[in-house]
Amino acid sequence: MNFTLHQLVVFLKITQTKSITKAAEELHLTQPAVSIQLKNLQDQFDIPLTEVIGRQLYVTEFGREIAVAAQKIIDEVSTINYKTLAYKGILSGKLKISVVSTGKYVIPYFLSDFMKMNSGIELVMDVTNKTKVVKSLKNNEVDFALVSIPPDDLALESEVLMANKLFLVGNKETLPIDTKPVQSDFFAKVPLIFREDGSATKTSMEKYLQQNGIVSNMRLQLTSNEAVKQAVVAGLGYSIMPLIGLKNELEKNDIVIIPAEGLPMITNWRLIWLKGKAMSPVAAAYLEFIRATKESIRLNSFSWIDAY
Incomplete structure (x- = not known):
């Protein structure tokens, strides 16, 4: 041969x-x-x-x-x-990460310093829907995935990066005069905007409605967090959304948080990988970096979340 x-x-x-x-x-x-x-x-x-x-x-x-x-x-x-x-002190190779769409507000901050420190690394990052993220992970096509709700049918290991808070939101013209938390019957009276099937945000929203015995009045189902945001801003309805992507809209008062019983729902942004995966030197170095710096990154870039 x-x-x-x-x-x-x-x-x-x-x-x-x-x-x-x-x-x-x-x-x-x-x-x-x-x-x-x-x-x-x-x-x-x-x-x-x-x-x-x-x-x-x-x-x-x-x-x-x-x-x-x-x-x-x-x-x-x-x-x-x-x-x-x-061995020469030069880290080189590819770092492959698959990220759920809302995770695009999170992952850049947990990559920036690592990439600056290691100019020989090539980043391959796919921001897509959760179904494709889980598929790429299952097929061992990526080193890591970023999700808020891990799949329950895979043997995984994970590293929690930060909390993910979900609130009921509407536009500035829809805020109720009464400042008391809205009751479950509120949701049955207003149009609701959902993410697509398979989205972790939709899963969380449906879980909340089910736990509170609410029959939803779904008006729209959209395939991205940005689309849902714009629909809420335009006054097409209300939605339960992750706080992480609403910073600018909240500051400009285009979107307001509506107090509701049982909210916020809290999950965690997690970096996940297949259990037992043989990591490349680049992936192992990145995981070590995350474990050493995640708290300082959270404090420096996401401390605003603590106010809500």
């Missing part, structure tokens, strides 16, 4: 894209160059790695097994490179 690391990288990309053309594009190579690398690797095996039916490329069962082995080899080589640089 004389296969090269480059051949394994090319073959792995082919198995991921199921296309010579797409693999060439993502690797910034020509199609002939990719085809030659695939042929050179194939020549070392008696069993086909791929097959073409019609115009579609398929990876054989044997090819999929080789791809798994190739990924492990590539990961080990990367670890050697990272450890070599770390």
